[in-house]
Each structure stands twice: as C-alpha cells, then as structure tokens.
Amino acid sequence: xxxxxxxxxxxxxxxxxxxxxxxxxxxxxxxxxxxxxxxxxxxxxxxxxxxxxxxxxxxxxxxxxxxxxxxxxxxxxxxxxxxxxxxxxxxxxxxxxxxxxxxxxxxxxxxxxxxxxxxxxxxxxxxx
Numbered sequence: 215x216x217x218x219x220x221x222x223x224x225x226x227x228x229x230x231x232x233x234x235x236x237x238x239x240x241x242x243x244x245x246x247x248x249x250x251x252x253x254x255x256x257x258x259x260x261x262x263x264x265x266x267x268x269x270x271x272x273x274x275x276x277x278x279x280x281x282x283x284x285x286x287x288x289x290x291x292x293x294x295x296x297x298x299x300x301x302x303x304x305x306x307x308x309x310x311x312x313x314x315x316x317x318x319x320x321x322x323x324x325x326x327x328x329x330x331x332x333x334x335x336x337x338x339x340x341x342x
Contacts, residue, residue, distance in 0.1 A: 220284065227281040230274060242266075 253259045297303045
C-alpha cells in the first residue's frame with residue numbers, strides 16, 4: 215500500500231504542478247463565473263465551488279507533503295554521501311536532522327565562527 219501511495223502522490227504532484235493543471239484551474243474558474251451569471255449567483259453555485267476547492271486543497275496538502283518528504287529524504291541522502299566521501303568533511307554532521315534545536319544551534323555557532331575566520335583571512339589577504 216505505501217508503494218502505491220508513493221507512486222500515486224508522485225504522479226499527482228507532477229500533474230498538479232504542470233501548466234495543464236493550471237490552465238484547467240483557470241477554465242474551472244471561468245466556468246464557475248459563467249455559471250454564476252446563468253444561475254444568478256445562487257447559494258448553491260457558491261457552495262459548489264467552495265466545496266470543490268476545499269476538498270482539492272485538503273487532499274493536495276497530503277499528496278504534496280508526501281512528495282516533499284521523499285524529495286527531502288533523497289536530497290539528504292545525496293548530501294550524506296557527499297559528506298561521507300569527502301576526506302576533510304566532518305562525518306558527525308551526517309545526522310544533523312536528528313538533533314534537537316539546542317544541538318543544532320551549537321553546531322551553527324561553530325560554523326558561524328569558521329565563516330568569520332574565513333572572512334578575516336580573506337580580508338587580511340586583500341589588505342596585503
């Protein structure tokens with residue numbers, strides 16, 4: 215079942231992000247506007263479009279989140295591979311996504327110090 219959902223969500227995300235989906239949404243809006251004039255902007259006309267957009271939005275949130283989670287995980291694995299394969303890299307950063315906020319702040323401060331040091335060295339070279 216999870217594999218079917220992953221494949222389904224990938225396809226729906228790809229389709230919903232296409233220009234054809236955007237054009238279809240525009241056509242749906244124009245169709246709703248035209249039907250509004252035809253039905254004299256009745257409550258059922260407004261209820262129809264509100265219901266459709268609510269349902270589509272609700273379902274798309276889950277599908278897009280699933281796709282985003284998989285994309286993020288794939289990107290993380292690629293970055294982990296690059297870190298692992300670099301001899302000068304610090305392998306302890308391979309699992310940063312599993313750390314809590316305090317631990318991430320400590321590591322961020324270390325990198326800020328390294329960046330400041332690199333800027334100071336660069337500025338010193340420029341002045342010489």
